[in-house]
Amino acid sequence: MDSQHLPRINGARLWQSLMDLGAIGATANGGVCRIALTDADRKGRDLVVQWFREAGLEVRVDEIGNVFARRHGTDPDAPAVATGSHIDTQPSGGKFDGNFGVLAGLEVMRTLNDLGIDTRAPLEVAFWTNEEGTRFTPVMMGSGVFAGVFAADHARARTDRDGVRVEAALEAIGYRGEHPAGEVPGGMYAAYFEAHIEQGPVLEAAGLPIGVVSGALGQQWYDVTVTGQDAHAGPTPLALRHDALLASARMIETVNRIARGEAPHGRGTVGYVEVRPNSRNVIPGRVDFTVDFRNLSQEGLDRMDAAMRGAFADIAEAAAVSVDIRQVVKFEPCLFAASCVDSVRRAAASLGLPHMDVVSGAGHDAVYLAQLAPTGMIFVPCKDGISHNELEDALPEHIEAGANVLLQAMLAHAR
C-alpha cells in the first residue's frame, strides 16, 4: 500500500488526551505525581476507563487491578492483538512515561472507529497496575501477576510503608476486579506491542523519531561492602593504610571498564555510595556501594559477573581491605519475537519514518508479556533522554509517529 493511503491516527487528539490525563496529579513544576493505587491513580484510571467506554470498548478489570479494553474482531475465535503500558507515575514523574503507551493504544481504537475499519482479530489496550513500584514493590506488579511471575495472592498481600496492603488499596480505589489474572477471552494474545518514550538519549542523539526495540537488557544488581580500617589522614602513611574508599574508587572504574568491554549493549553503573565515617580527615574504614550490570545476553552478564569478582578480589588484596559482593536483583535478558520486531520495523518503513534498532535498557511491562506472547516495543525520543523527572518531555510529532507505527504494527497482526 502506498504510504499516502495508510490510515493515520489523530495526533492532536492523542496529544490532548496526554495533557488531560497529565492534569490529574499535576505538579507545580510541570510533572505528574500519580502513584499507583492512590486517589490520584483512581482519578486517572476513571478518566481512561471513561474514554475506553466512550470508544465503545468492552472493559474488564482483573484481580490485581489490571484494566483491559477490547474492540471486538470479526472472527470471535481469534486471539486478540494487544497493546498497553501503565498510567501510574514516579513521585516526581512526567506526562509521557507509560501514559503514552496506553493513550496511543486508545488512539488506535478511536482511529479505527473513525475510519470504520474492522479487524479479524479482536484488539485490546491494557493498563497494568503499579509498574513503577514506588508505593508497593515489586515493580511491574500487574504485568508480573498476569504473566504468572508472582501469584496474585502474594502481590495483594504486599504492604506500603504504612502497612496498607495492595488488596485494601485496590478495594479503596474500586479496582479490585474479579477476572482471573492471565486469562484472556479467546486465548492468550497473538501479539503484544508497547509504545514508550525511550527514557534514554540514543534516538535524540541519532536524530531519529522511531526506535525498533529488539529486546530488553538483562539486569544483575549487587550490593558491595568494602571493609578497611578507619585511621587519621595525617599520621598514617600511604603504605600502612587500609583505605576502603581508594579500593572502592578502583572498583567503580573497573565496573565501567567491564561494561566498556561489552559494547554496544553492556552497561555498568555505580549509583549509590555510602562512606564511613565520612569525615574529611579520616581514612574511610568502610564503603558500601551498588553495582548495576546490564547486557543483552546471559553469557554477557555472566562474563561481567566473573570479571567483577576477579577484579574486585585483586583490588581488595592490593589495597589491604576485604570485599563482600551480594547479588540482590536479577532480570533475565529478553529478546523480542522476530515477527513483532519485524512488524514494527516494516510499519516505520511503510510510513517513511526514519528508524533504528535499539534495545531497552530498562524494564517494561512488555518484558513480562514476552513470556506469554510474541511481543514488540516502539520507542520514541524524549527530550534530553530525561524520564522519571518532572522535566520529562517529548515532541508532538514523535508522539504521533510512534502511535502511527503502533497502529500499523497491530493491523499487520490483526487483519
Add this chain to the structure above:
Amino acid sequence: MDSQHLPRINGARLWQSLMDLGAIGATANGGVCRIALTDADRKGRDLVVQWFREAGLEVRVDEIGNVFARRHGTDPDAPAVATGSHIDTQPSGGKFDGNFGVLAGLEVMRTLNDLGIDTRAPLEVAFWTNEEGTRFTPVMMGSGVFAGVFAADHARARTDRDGVRVEAALEAIGYRGEHPAGEVPGGMYAAYFEAHIEQGPVLEAAGLPIGVVSGALGQQWYDVTVTGQDAHAGPTPLALRHDALLASARMIETVNRIARGEAPHGRGTVGYVEVRPNSRNVIPGRVDFTVDFRNLSQEGLDRMDAAMRGAFADIAEAAAVSVDIRQVVKFEPCLFAASCVDSVRRAAASLGLPHMDVVSGAGHDAVYLAQLAPTGMIFVPCKDGISHNELEDALPEHIEAGANVLLQAMLAHAR
C-alpha cells in the same frame, strides 16, 4: 653520664595518674568523653591543678583558660623550659591523646622533687585550652591564642551550636584567667617539648618505643564538586553519560597517585563523599568530596595542588562533567628547631631507647609553640595506630620511656 645513673621518672605513678584522669568522663567502652569547657573538662582541670599544687608548682591561668604550672629555677632571670599538651578529648576519645603529654610533664616535676634536683632555668608544664576543637572551633585554640595566631577576644567570642560563647563557658567552669595570653614570666620559653602518642602506625610497625619528631606536615584541604547529569542507568549508553561518580572515582585514585609521588612525607586522602541522587539505578549527576593533602614542604604542597588541578580538569573533560575545587584550610609545614630535635634524639640514645626520626602528620599545640620558641616533640607508639577512638591504647613501658626522654630533654636545656 652512664645511662644507669640518669634520673628516671616513676612509670607506675604516671600510669596511675593517666588512669585517674581517664576516669573523669570515662565511657562505657573504655574511652573518655571530656570535651573542652564542659563540666567534665572542669573536673579534669581541677584534678590536674590539684596535682600541680601538691607538687609545689605555681599555677597561673591565662585569659583563654590555658593553665601553666611553674617549678622555679635557681636563676630567677632565666627563661623557662616548658612542656605541655591538652586534656580535652574527642567525644569518643581515649585516655592518652593530650593527657599523656600533660601528665608526663607533671611526672617530670614530681621526679625532680623526689630526687631533690634543682635546675638553673624554671620549668613549666602547661595544658592548652580546646586543642580538639570539638565544641568550639578553631582547633588548638589555646595555643593559637598564646602564639598570637588568633586574638584572645576573637577566640572568646566563638560560639558552640547552642550559641554559648567561649567566654561564658570559661567563666562557667572557673577558668577565665587574668594573665595575658603569650606573656611568660622571665620571657618566652628557652625551649618547649611535647610528648604525645603517635596517633599513627609507624612506630608500632617499626617496633620502636620512641619517635624523634623532626617536624609537622603542612596541610591543604579542599572541597570538590563534580557536576554531571542524572540519568537512568539502563537506557543511557556509556558514551552518552555525564557520570559524576565515575569521574570522582578517577579523581580519588589521582589524589592517591599524587601523594605516592611525594614519598615519604606526602599524604593524600579523600575522607568524605556525597553522591546525588544516590540511587542504585541512576547515574550520579553530582558528587561532592574532600581532599586532604599533607607534605613537609610548601613546595611539595604546591606541586600537589598543581598536579591535582591539572589532572582533575583532564578527568572532567574526558568524562564530560565539570569540576569545581575550593581550598578551605591551610596549615603551613613546620620544621622543629634542630637544637630541640637533637636533644630528644640524644635523650633517647642516652637512655638506650631504640628510636627513629618521624614527622607528625597531625597538628599539635607544639606546632603553634614552634612559632615562639625552639620546639621538639617526642612520640610513643599507640596500639594499632588508633586514636580519637575509645579503642585508643598504649603500653605502660612506652609511656614510661617517653616521659624519661622528656625528662632528659628538658634537663638538657634547663640545667
